[in-house]
Amino acid sequence: MPRTVTLTHDYPAPARPVWDIATDIDSYKEAMGKLIVFDGLPSGTISEGQTLDVRVSLFGIMPWQDYSMTVETCDHTAMTFQSDEKGAGIKSWRHHLSVIDTPTGSRLIDSVEIDAGALTFFFAWWAGIVYRARHKPRLRMLARGGWSDSPA
Numbered sequence: 001m002p003r004t005v006t007l008t009h010d011y012p013a014p015a016r017p018v019w020d021i022a023t024d025i026d027s028y029k030e031a032m033g034k035l036i037v038f039d040g041l042p043s044g045t046i047s048e049g050q051t052l053d054v055r056v057s058l059f060g061i062m063p064w065q066d067y068s069m070t071v072e073t074c075d076h077t078a079m080t081f082q083s084d085e086k087g088a089g090i091k092s093w094r095h096h097l098s099v100i101d102t103p104t105g106s107r108l109i110d111s112v113e114i115d116a117g118a119l120t121f122f123f124a125w126w127a128g129i130v131y132r133a134r135h136k137p138r139l140r141m142l143a144r145g146g147w148s149d150s151p152a
Contacts, residue, residue, distance in 0.1 A: 002092070002115040003124040008107055009135045013147035015106035019079040019099040020045075021141050022108060025052075030141065031134040034059055046081065048074040056088055065089070090123060091115045108138075 011018050021027045023046045029038060037060035041052065050071045055064045067087035074081040079100070085093035092115040099108050110131045116123040 001120065002113050003120050004111060004113045005124050005127045005131070006109065006111040007128065007131045008109050009138075010102065010105060010107050011139065011142060011147075012105040013142045015079055015099045015101045017142060017145060017147050018106045018108055018138070019076070021138055022097060022099060023074070023076070023081065027138075027141055031137040032130070033133065033137060035130055035133055039064060046071050046074055046083075048072070048081075050074075089116055089119060091117060093123075093127075 021031075024044075025041060025046065026043055029041060032038075035058070037057045039055040039057075041054050046052075048071055052069045052071075054067050054069075056067045057064050065088040067085065067090075069083050069085040072082045072084055078098075080096070080098040083095045085095060092113070094113040096111045097108065099106055112127050112131070114120055114123050114127060
């Protein structure tokens with residue numbers, strides 16, 4: 001049975017630079033750190049209709065596995081995207097991301113519906129770890145871009 005994991009993170013910067021970081025593939029690699037290492041991830045900005053076929057390794061030490069992400073929708077004006085992902089033991093990983101302005105900056109919302117059969121609970125737990133881990137690197141990237149006075 002699929003499970004949905006939703007996380008929100010607030011940033012002391014306008015929504016646009018947060019969106020730019022969240023959709024920049026090179027920034028994505030930095031935000032993931034060593035949790036998940038990629039082979040074959042291109043550079044650039046994600047776009048609607050794009051499919052990323054890569055290989056992934058947990059921590060760079062676990063065996064490499066095929067993984068595919070198709071960007072179903074990506075609206076750079078509304079700052080929202082929906083992807084459908086699979087591989088590495090996951091039947092379906094449907095990720096919806098949106099960034100909105102708030103009175104103190106912006107909020108990034110990740111909502112992921114996961115189906116990994118008997119391992120769904122484990123992958124939902126892992127999703128929480130992965131999406132929380134992206135927050136501090138994104139704060140550092142925003143600070144480097146001049147969008148934050150506070151160290152991350």
